[in-house]
Amino acid sequence: ARLSSRPFPLLRLAGGSRSALALLRELSLSPPSLSGRWGGPERRGTHRGARPGAMIYGSRHEDALELVTGIPEHVSEAVRRCGISTCHKLLSVSELELVEMLDMFLSDVRELVALVSAACAPSPQTAQQLLRSGALSTGIDELDAHLGGGLRLGSVTEIVGPSSVGKTQLCLAVTAEALVVGHSQSAGVVYVDTERSFCAVRLMALIKRALQKHGVVADTDELMFRVNVISGDGWEGYEQCLHRLQAQLQGQQATTLLVVDSIAAPARGHFERSKLVERQRILAGHTALFKSIAEDERMAVLVTNQVMALSHMQSDAVDDGVRDLARIHGLDEDLSACLGTSWAHCVNVRLVMQFHAEDSQPKGRRHHELRELRVAKANFCAERTFPFTVTESGLESASVVATPPFS
Numbered sequence: 001a002r003l004s005s006r007p008f009p010l011l012r013l014a015g016g017s018r019s020a021l022a023l024l025r026e027l028s029l030s031p032p033s034l035s036g037r038w039g040g041p042e043r044r045g046t047h048r049g050a051r052p053g054a055m056i057y058g059s060r061h062e063d064a065l066e067l068v069t070g071i072p073e074h075v076s077e078a079v080r081r082c083g084i085s086t087c088h089k090l091l092s093v094s095e096l097e098l099v100e101m102l103d104m105f106l107s108d109v110r111e112l113v114a115l116v117s118a119a120c121a122p123s124p125q126t127a128q129q130l131l132r133s134g135a136l137s138t139g140i141d142e143l144d145a146h147l148g149g150g151l152r153l154g155s156v157t158e159i160v161g162p163s164s165v166g167k168t169q170l171c172l173a174v175t176a177e178a179l180v181v182g183h184s185q186s187a188g189v190v191y192v193d194t195e196r197s198f199c200a201v202r203l204m205a206l207i208k209r210a211l212q213k214h215g216v217v218a219d220t221d222e223l224m225f226r227v228n229v230i231s232g233d234g235w236e237g238y239e240q241c242l243h244r245l246q247a248q249l250q251g252q253q254a255t256t257l258l259v260v261d262s263i264a265a266p267a268r269g270h271f272e273r274s275k276l277v278e279r280q281r282i283l284a285g286h287t288a289l290f291k292s293i294a295e296d297e298r299m300a301v302l303v304t305n306q307v308m309a310l311s312h313m314q315s316d317a318v319d320d321g322v323r324d325l326a327r328i329h330g331l332d333e334d335l336s337a338c339l340g341t342s343w344a345h346c347v348n349v350r351l352v353m354q355f356h357a358e359d360s361q362p363k364g365r366r367h368h369e370l371r372e373l374r375v376a377k378a379n380f381c382a383e384r385t386f387p388f389t390v391t392e393s394g395l396e397s398a399s400v401v402a403t404p405p406f407s
Contacts, residue, residue, distance in 0.1 A: 020191070020200050020227035065090060068119040075112060078102045087116050136257060136300045137181070139173040139394045143373060143386045150177075151300040152349070153256070156290050160305045160337040161353030166371060166390045167304045168197045170353070171259045173394040174302060176206035178257040179223045180216055187256045188226040190248050192241045195265050198229055209393045235270030238263075242286065255299055258290070262304035264338040280342045287346035303347070306338045350377035356387065370398055 065071070065079060065087060082101045084090050091113065093101070098109045135149030144150040151157050151174060159167045175189050191198060207220050228248050232241040249255055263286070271279040294301040337344065337352075344350065356370040373395075374385040387398035 020198075020203055020224040020229060065116065068116055070115050071112065075102075075104070075108070078104065079112075087120050090116055091120075136174055137177040138170065139177060140373065140386060140388055140397050142397050143375075143388075146375065146381055146384055146386070147349075147378070148380065150174075151302060153298050153300050154295050155348035156287065156294055156301045156303065156346075157349040157351065158303050158305055158347040159351050159353060160307060160376075162307050162355070165353045165355060166388075166395065167353060168195075168199075168261055169202075169390050170395055171261050171302060171304065172199065172203050172206055174300075175203060175227060175257060175259060176210045176394070178300075179207060179226060180210040180214055180218070182254070182256050183216060183218045183223060186226070186254050188228070188254060189257045189259065190245065190255055191227055191229045192245060192258070192260045193229055193231045194233070194238050194241065194260070195262055196231065196233075197261060198231070200224070203227065205392070206394050213393075232266075235266045238266035242289065249293065249297065255297060258293060258299060258301045260290070260301070260303040262306060264304070264306040268306070268338060276340070280340055283339060283343050284346060287343065291346075291348075305343075308336055308338050344377070347377070348379070349375070352376045 065076065065085060068087065071079075079090065079102065084093070084101075090098075095106065095109050095113065098104070098112070099106055102109065104112075135144070135147065135152050137144050137150040138147075159170055161167050171191075175191065178187055178189055181187070204220060204224060207223050210216075211218060211220070230241045230244050230248060232238050245258075249258070263283070267279060267283060290301045290303065293299065337350075352374040354372050354374070356372055370387055370389060372385050372387055375381060375383055388395050389398055
């Protein structure tokens with residue numbers, strides 16, 4: 001059977017990210033239980049995190065053995081001497097071969113295999129548990145109702161749209177909702193910012209309005225402190241963000257939302273057209289990491305993606321299925337989501353944001369325009385379009401907007 005992944009245990013690193021409150025203050029504003037000789041009934045093999053490049057479609061069996069806890073040092077040293085560096089290699093060798101290679105008793109070999117297997121095997125869930133998994137509100141009531149409550153925990157949701165359409169605004173709005181709704185459980189958010197578009201001032205304003213909306217009394221500074229922002233420039237910075245991401249999630253006591261804004265910017269700038277196959281392979285591994293995090297930690301993962309002119313794509317790369325799934329009808333020309341077909345099939349839900357085609361206002365005032373958000377891909381609901389605008393209160397349905405547009 002294909003081995004999958006397990007939750008990350010908690011472990012905080014001293015640096016590598018900043019809270020939203022710290023960013024705000026920089027602006028000078030107000031703030032299988034196993035028994036045996038290796039451990040008792042409470043001791044079990046766990047996974048200390050995964051290397052993003054080693055993730056293969058949700059499986060951690062390719063990860064280094066050193067990431068598995070509970071293995072005695074002398075056993076780890078014996079395994080390293082034999083050239084076994086990953087869980088996959090160890091689990092591919094028979095027990096009798098391991099006895100000979102490691103010069104260990106059969107009982108010790110079996111306990112080693114049990115520890116590694118426990119660290120790689122998925123935790124089973126019942127259908128009732130999945131039904132009660134919950135969701136995070138987007139701030140657009142009609143969209144939330146269509147999605148069954150909002151962004152589902154345990155899944156990866158992608159936002160696709162042109163520049164300035166409101167992708168980051170939606171990310172910040174969902175962040176504020178997650179903090180306010182989950183304040184009693186000390187809910188936290190990890191925000192990976194690759195475009196330097198995170199705005200602490202805007203998030204503070206959205207949190208205050210979310211507190212009023214839900215009638216919740218909470219300290220806004222404390223809520224801002226629960227948002228850990230990890231920033232990086234370019235592809236190398238993005239990969240470093242992924243490495244710090246796992247440690248950051250381990251340091252969050254109750255993380256309910258992971259935001260990656262965006263994944264397209266570093267990928268498009270790093271990979272040339274001749275390296276598209278390599279890009280797709282690496283991004284598939286990153287998507288597997290996001291899915292693993294979403295499923296294991298029971299959190300919502302929200303990633304943003306950019307668009308490109310459909311005419312710039314090679315004709316053999318644009319089939320009818322991709323057109324139906326990824327096309328965005330912009331103001332001037334047809335656009336397609338970046339990162340290709342493989343990426344499109346990896347995400348669980350795709351939300352397409354676009355400017356309203358009939359809006360006649362000049363492009364220089366696009367923050368005043370009517371927008372549309374379309375559910376383009378979801379296996380639990382039909383495709384549907386929702387008009388909205390970006391206001392001081394966040395994203396609101398165009399049919400109920402009563403506050404002035406955000407500028």
